[in-house]
Amino acid sequence: MAEDGTQALVAQSTEVAAPAPKKMKKIVRKKRPARAQVDPDFITSEPPPQTGTIFNIWYNKWSGGDREDKYLSKTPAKGRCNIARDSGYTQADKHPGSHFCLWFCRGICPKGQDCEYLHRLPGVHDIFNPNVDCFGRDKFSDYRDDMGGVGSFMRQNRTIYLGRIFVSDDIEEIVARHAAEWGPIERLRVLNTRGVAFVTYVNEANAQFAKEAMAHQSLDHNEVLNVRWATADPNPMAQAREARRTEEQAAEAIRRALPAEFVAELEGRDPEARKRRKIESSYGLEGYEAPDDIHFARGVQAVNPIGRRGFELEDEQQRLMLDMGDGQQQNGGYGDGGAMAALPAPPARPEEEDGIFSSSTLAALQSAKVAEVPKATPKASAGGPLVAYGSDDDEDDE
Numbered sequence: 001m002a003e004d005g006t007q008a009l010v011a012q013s014t015e016v017a018a019p020a021p022k023k024m025k026k027i028v029r030k031k032r033p034a035r036a037q038v039d040p041d042f043i044t045s046e047p048p049p050q051t052g053t054i055f056n057i058w059y060n061k062w063s064g065g066d067r068e069d070k071y072l073s074k075t076p077a078k079g080r081c082n083i084a085r086d087s088g089y090t091q092a093d094k095h096p097g098s099h100f101c102l103w104f105c106r107g108i109c110p111k112g113q114d115c116e117y118l119h120r121l122p123g124v125h126d127i128f129n130p131n132v133d134c135f136g137r138d139k140f141s142d143y144r145d146d147m148g149g150v151g152s153f154m155r156q157n158r159t160i161y162l163g164r165i166f167v168s169d170d171i172e173e174i175v176a177r178h179a180a181e182w183g184p185i186e187r188l189r190v191l192n193t194r195g196v197a198f199v200t201y202v203n204e205a206n207a208q209f210a211k212e213a214m215a216h217q218s219l220d221h222n223e224v225l226n227v228r229w230a231t232a233d234p235n236p237m238a239q240a241r242e243a244r245r246t247e248e249q250a251a252e253a254i255r256r257a258l259p260a261e262f263v264a265e266l267e268g269r270d271p272e273a274r275k276r277r278k279i280e281s282s283y284g285l286e287g288y289e290a291p292d293d294i295h296f297a298r299g300v301q302a303v304n305p306i307g308r309r310g311f312e313l314e315d316e317q318q319r320l321m322l323d324m325g326d327g328q329q330q331n332g333g334y335g336d337g338g339a340m341a342a343l344p345a346p347p348a349r350p351e352e353e354d355g356i357f358s359s360s361t362l363a364a365l366q367s368a369k370v371a372e373v374p375k376a377t378p379k380a381s382a383g384g385p386l387v388a389y390g391s392d393d394d395e396d397d398e
């Protein structure tokens with residue numbers, strides 16, 4: 001299951017790798033620099049349209065009033081991100097744990113390779129603290145009434161709502177084609193006659209990216225899309241599926257964070273493990289058995305030799321990977337950056353190396369816990385334009 005996801009990512013990412021002669025293997029993986037999507041003066045040339053009552057000079061935007069949505073709902077986005085053409089490495093690829101560039105996502109980042117945010121598509125390794133989205137923006141305790149904005153940290157939401165889609169015979173194909181640009185899709189549901197679709201991405205970061213990338217865009221016609229977070233599907237089967245999925249993700253994060261030997265042992269796939277554990281974790285002390293957090297600890301200081309494996313070389317390897325762009329150990333193409341981003345974030349390093357799980361694992365676990373808290377009242381499908389999930393046909397895809 002996990003392997004599938006990874007493989008899909010690899011397959012996808014090789015498309016962008018520049019073709020190069022065979023003998024220069026290292027160079028093949030060297031990523032190209034990110035492309036500046038717009039002219040630098042594109043951003044500063046015009047003040048934002050008046051969409052509120054007060055202009056906030058710090059945020060360069062209007063606040064107050066409710067005209068924003070009315071205005072935006074008729075105004076197409078200024079740019080459009082083209083992943084194949086625009087993505088590449090930026091300053092952010094040198095810093096594990098960097099966030100994605102919101103302007104890149106909207107197709108209007110003028111900085112190219114000088115940008116301090118990532119200019120690529122999020123992948124399965126891009127897991128962030130559940131309190132922020134992939135662009136590093138703080139989430140809120142609850143959704144906005146219109147289900148727009150950054151979203152809530154109370155629920156891992158991988159489903160976006162697309163409204164105002166031009167209704168045509170091939171609407172389903174059109175939506176699928178456009179939505180797939182922003183990452184692997186787990187589930188797509190199109191309400192053909194209503195011009196509405198729900199897109200569930202495999203990864204939360206891709207849903208966040210897609211929501212921004214598709215906002216106020218058009219698909220094959222001249223529509224201006226209305227993109228929101230989907231409300232929680234009230235169907236118990238869908239909820240069970242979501243809970244299962246969250247657990248899988250947490251487990252997957254743990255698998256990635258631990259050496260294979262430890263994982264096999266933890267999952268009980270290794271019948272001899274119990275016996276070995278008894279001997280190994282005594283560390284030469286009669287009758288002693290080290291508790292899990294010591295036995296499974298990773299890092300340079302780990303007591304267990306398996307836990308130390310690889311850590312002595314880690315800094316050197318990271319340097320090499322960055323210099324040569326050689327990400328084959330993890331996966332190729334986007335994966336270079338993706339793998340880097342998934343490594344434990346540097347500021348918190350000292351504690352992490354002693355701990356059993358990396359911060360991203362803990363983040364995943366934390367979000368898993370949060371997601372299991374039953375939400376008392378699913379918001380009454382938040383008013384006007386939103387259409388609640390039709391849950392009638394959920395049986396057929398189980």
Ligand SMILES: [Zn+2]
Nearest residue numbers: 101104109115
């Ligand atoms: Zn940027």
